[in-house]
Amino acid sequence: MKENIGVINMIYILTAMYAEARAIITHFHLKKDISHIHFQVFDNQEVGIRLIVAGIGAISAAVAIADTCMAAEAGDFLVNVGICAGIQEEKVSEKGNDCLAKGALLSREPNQGENERICRIGEIFLCNKIREQITGRTFYPDILYPHGLKEAQILTGAAAYTKDKKKEGFWLYDMEAAAVYQAGLYYFGPHQMSFLKVVSDYGDAEKVTAEQVRELMEGNVERIAEYVNFLQEIGRKEQSGISFLEDVLLSETEKLCRDMHCSKTMAAALRQCIRYGILSGVDIAELRKEMYREGKLPCKDKREGKLCFEEFKRRVL
Amino acid sequence: MKNLKGEYYNSPFSHVYVEKEVWEHPRTKRILAKLPDADVIEIDHYKDVFCRKGQDYVLQHRAQNLILGAKHGTLLYKGAPVCQSFGNQNFYYTSCMMNCIFDCEYCYLKGMYPSGNLVVFVNLEDIFKEVEKLLLKEELYLCISYDTDLPALEGLMGYVQEWLQFVEENLFSGKKRLTVEIRTKAADSHFFERHFPVPGVIYGMTLSPQIVIESYEHKTPALRQRIAWATQAMTEGYRVRLCFDPMIYCKEWKQRYSEMLEDVFSQIDMDKIEDVSVGTFRVSQDYLKKMRRQQPCSMVVQYPFINDKGVYHYPKELTKEMEQFLVDRLKERIAEKKIFLWEDEEM
Numbered sequence: 001m002k003e004n005i006g007v008i009n010m011i012y013i014l015t016a017m018y019a020e021a022r023a024i025i026t027h028f029h030l031k032k033d034i035s036h037i038h039f040q041v042f043d044n045q046e047v048g049i050r051l052i053v054a055g056i057g058a059i060s061a062a063v064a065i066a067d068t069c070m071a072a073e074a075g076d077f078l079v080n081v082g083i084c085a086g087i088q089e090e091k092v093s094e095k096g097n098d099c100l101a102k103g104a105l106l107s108r109e110p111n112q113g114e115n116e117r118i119c120r121i122g123e124i125f126l127c128n129k130i131r132e133q134i135t136g137r138t139f140y141p142d143i144l145y146p147h148g149l150k151e152a153q154i155l156t157g158a159a160a161y162t163k164d165k166k167k168e169g170f171w172l173y174d175m176e177a178a179a180v181y182q183a184g185l186y187y188f189g190p191h192q193m194s195f196l197k198v199v200s201d202y203g204d205a206e207k208v209t210a211e212q213v214r215e216l217m218e219g220n221v222e223r224i225a226e227y228v229n230f231l232q233e234i235g236r237k238e239q240s241g242i243s244f245l246e247d248v249l250l251s252e253t254e255k256l257c258r259d260m261h262c263s264k265t266m267a268a269a270l271r272q273c274i275r276y277g278i279l280s281g282v283d284i285a286e287l288r289k290e291m292y293r294e295g296k297l298p299c300k301d302k303r304e305g306k307l308c309f310e311e312f313k314r315r316v317l
Numbered sequence: 318m319k320n321l322k323g324e325y326y327n328s329p330f331s332h333v334y335v336e337k338e339v340w341e342h343p344r345t346k347r348i349l350a351k352l353p354d355a356d357v358i359e360i361d362h363y364k365d366v367f368c369r370k371g372q373d374y375v376l377q378h379r380a381q382n383l384i385l386g387a388k389h390g391t392l393l394y395k396g397a398p399v400c401q402s403f404g405n406q407n408f409y410y411t412s413c414m415m416n417c418i419f420d421c422e423y424c425y426l427k428g429m430y431p432s433g434n435l436v437v438f439v440n441l442e443d444i445f446k447e448v449e450k451l452l453l454k455e456e457l458y459l460c461i462s463y464d465t466d467l468p469a470l471e472g473l474m475g476y477v478q479e480w481l482q483f484v485e486e487n488l489f490s491g492k493k494r495l496t497v498e499i500r501t502k503a504a505d506s507h508f509f510e511r512h513f514p515v516p517g518v519i520y521g522m523t524l525s526p527q528i529v530i531e532s533y534e535h536k537t538p539a540l541r542q543r544i545a546w547a548t549q550a551m552t553e554g555y556r557v558r559l560c561f562d563p564m565i566y567c568k569e570w571k572q573r574y575s576e577m578l579e580d581v582f583s584q585i586d587m588d589k590i591e592d593v594s595v596g597t598f599r600v601s602q603d604y605l606k607k608m609r610r611q612q613p614c615s616m617v618v619q620y621p622f623i624n625d626k627g628v629y630h631y632p633k634e635l636t637k638e639m640e641q642f643l644v645d646r647l648k649e650r651i652a653e654k655k656i657f658l659w660e661d662e663e664m
């Protein structure tokens with residue numbers, strides 16, 4: 001069973017380092033869950049957020065997801081948040097912009113002492129394309145909701161980015177996104193996974209201190225929180241009608257199956273009929289009571305149950 | 318973070334995925350020029366996006382994105398048994414698009430495709446070549462709006478226009494006869510300003526009672542608009558077929574379908590109709606299973622259907638009653654030979 005309460009959906013936030021997580025932990029008042037041995041996990045059941053500090057690299061990310069996201073359901077989301085390198089220098093073609101994309105609207109202010117860059121230090125991006133450098137496989141998380149962030153494409157490598165590495169036309173570089181997507185796919189669909197990346201460097205990550213990472217994340221925590229809250233709202237909205245239907249369906253099917261002595265096949269047919277009845281506005285509980293009052297329920301045996309089901313079906317349809 | 322219109326989902330085609338292969342194709346450029354605000358993402362193959370694991374058709378459809386690619390391999394398919402061929406022998410269909418901007422809850426595409434995104438194949442010229450090749454040997458009856466609603470996308474894609482030109486050119490080429498069917502629920506009155514009637518093209522307008530449209534055929538034009546479109550089309554010399562297929566059950570179906578027919582008969586000159594098709598809702602069991610999983614609250618797909626050799630349909634008596642009712646009413650206004658009933662078709 002899912003651990004969270006009622007229709008509160010769970011947002012799983014995955015970071016590689018604690019420094020990336022701290023601002024989010026503070027913002028959402030997350031508490032450390034000491035029951036986890038291998039990873040630091042922080043959560044707040046009331047708001048439906050669980051944050052996992054996975055460690056750096058693909059394997060850590062994959063294991064952390066397997067360890068903590070097993071209970072994920074429809075309406076839950078996985079958000080990979082962290083820093084990345086901005087790897088693409090701006091190329092302005094004769095047409096003005098060699099990308100067709102609106103997402104290619106570039107930050108044109110150069111940083112001091114740097115070439116002109118597509119992404120500035122401290123800028124946050126939502127990734128719409130992720131390529132695993134080592135295999136060349138590419139993944140596309142769905143972007144279904146309005147978000148107000150810039151979008152970018154990210155390359156995931158097995159080691160930290162250095163300037164001699166190929167860029168393959170990508171703007172951003174990290175060490176986890178592709179692994180998070182692949183591992184996440186066991187528990188989430190592409191519409192449930194998001195990748196928020198803050199640019200921390202241009203390929204000299206070794207110079208970035210933990211303090212700087214904390215500051216970069218603090219500078220973006222409001223945007224991240226807004227995004228997470230919106231997912232929370234969406235998840236709730238999408239699931240609300242469904243959970244009510246499933247609750248009624250479960251309790252009515254249980255009672256009627258028992259009293260009609262249903263076989264497995266008949267139980268499935270009854271369940272379908274009840275579902276249709278609920279959707280078409282039939283008061284199933286009242287119908288059941290009516291059949292009790294008329295002495296048609298409970299049935300003596302399977303044979304009587306079959307006839308009773310036919311009668312029930314007639315009244316529902 | 319809702320968008321400016323206060324909606325929870327991105328507007329349609331906020332993202333366009335473009336296959337490398339068609340990046341420079343004139344149709345790609347033409348389509349993208351009409352979507353200046355879209356984020357355009359380069360992809361290797363349309364299936365990299367369309368066939369991803371774990372997609373949610375229904376959610377994707379609410380923020381439908383566009384995939385532009387090239388179709389290779391089989392370009393024309395022999396008609397499937399669960400569709401009507403109107404007595405035509407060489408019944409083929411082609412998919413120059415996959416999926417639809419309309420959102421009918423009962424649409425089999427929800428069971429057939431892994432994704433709710435719209436795929437448009439921009440290499441229409443290859444499909445045309447394939448049709449020409451077949452026409453050297455035999456006559457052809459070709460459905461081009463099969464796994465989509467082509468006219469609904471005409472403003473953006475212009476594919477109906479291109480097909481009309483192709484069919485017209487073929488008329489004078491000395492090849493075998495080509496008849497094209499364009500099935501639609503679209504009813505854009507401006508259609509007639511930019512298109513012209515071609516003798517080899519039949520428009521199949523699907524009609525449903527307004528209550529069915531409102532309940533299950535989301536984003537589609539009202540019955541009134543569809544009737545008006547069919548009326549104008551015939552006045553302007555287009556060939557029009559009326560499709561009462563799928564008929565959808567609701568408690569007061571008789572009354573609803575009667576009202577619909579009254580509207581049809583009072584406005585459409587039934588003598589000028591090409592023919593009509595009638596059929597109750599039916600769908601393969603694999604598709605329905607998926608449709609039900611994706612739409613747990615949809616009355617139309619959650620109806621307790623009967624499974625008959627892998628095809629789900631309404632109970633036999635109900636099917637018969639609904640279809641017969643409509644056929645009988647239609648017979649009062651149109652010759653029987655012009656009424657095509659699904660049951661008449663061979664599996």
Ligand code: SF4
Pocket residue numbers: 416417418419420421423424425426463464465466501502
């Ligand atoms: S108009 Fe046709 S193709 Fe489009 S959603 Fe409806 S049934 Fe499907």
